[in-house]
Amino acid sequence: MQQQTVLAAKQLLNQSNLAVLSTLSVTMPGFPFGSTVHFISDASTRVYLFISDLAQHTKNLSQCCKLSLTVFAENHAQNAAASRLTLLATAKKLARADSMSLIEQFVQQIPDAAQYAQLADFHIWQLDIVRARFISGFGEIFWLEQTQWYNSSELE
Numbered sequence: 303m304q305q306q307t308v309l310a311a312k313q314l315l316n317q318s319n320l321a322v323l324s325t326l327s328v329t330m331p332g333f334p335f336g337s338t339v340h341f342i343s344d345a346s347t348r349v350y351l352f353i354s355d356l357a358q359h360t361k362n363l364s365q366c367c368k369l370s371l372t373v374f375a376e377n378h379a380q381n382a383a384a385s386r387l388t389l390l391a392t393a394k395k396l397a398r399a400d401s402m403s404l405i406e407q408f409v410q411q412i413p414d415a416a417q418y419a420q421l422a423d424f425h426i427w428q429l430d431i432v433r434a435r436f437i438s439g440f441g442e443i444f445w446l447e448q449t450q451w452y453n454s455s456e457l458e
Contacts, residue, residue: 307444308451311436312347314387315373319412322372323351325362335362340412341371342404347451349389349429352408352415356423363427367392371429385438391429401426 319340327335337359343349349371353360363369369392375385396404404426409416418424434446 304450307436307438308446310385310438311387311434311444311446314375314385314436315343315347315349315389317376318373321374323359324370324372325359326366326368327358328362328365329358335359339371340408340415342408342411344407349391349431350404350408351393351427351429352405352418352424353427354418354421354423355425360427363393363395367394369393369429385436387437388435389429389431390433390435391431393427393429396426396428398422398425 319342321339321341322336323339324334324336327333335358337357339351339353339359341349341351355361368390370388370390372386372388398405405415405419405424408426409419431451432448434451436444436446438444
C-alpha cells in the first residue's frame with residue numbers, strides 16, 4: 303500500500319507544473335504568505351522553482367528557507383475530494399551559472415518562462431523535501447517521510 307501511495311503522489315507531482323508556494327512572511331512575522339508559482343521536477347522527483355529575486359516569496363525564502371508547496375489535481379476546482387500533495391521542504395538558491403540546464407528545462411516545460419530566462423534576477427531554487435502530505439481522496443490521507451520520497455526502492 304505504501305509503495306502505491308508514493309507512486310500516486312509522485313504521479314500527481316509529475317502531472318502538474320503549477321502550485322501554491324507558502325513561505326514565512328518577512329513583512330508580517332509569524333504569518334504564512336501564499337503565492338502561485340510554476341515548478342518542474344526531475345526523474346528523482348526533486349523539485350525546482352524559477353523565481354525572481356524581486357518577488358515577495360523569494361525575499362521570504364532568503365530569510366527562512368522553509369516552505370510548503372501544494373499541488374492540486376486538475377479537477378480540484380470541481381471536486382473537494384480531489385487529490386492534492388503538500389511538500390514540506392527547504393529551499394536553496396542555485397547559482398545561475400550552475401543552473402543553466404535547469405533553466406532550459408524550465409523553458410521547455412513552461413514556454414512562458416522564456417521571457418524570465420532573459421532576466422538576471424530570476425534564479426533556480428532547489429527544494430529538498432523533508433516530508434509530504436498526500437490526500438488521494440476523501441479520507442485517504444497519508445504522510446510520506448523523506449526516506450520514502452527519495453528512496454528509489456519505493457518505485458520498484
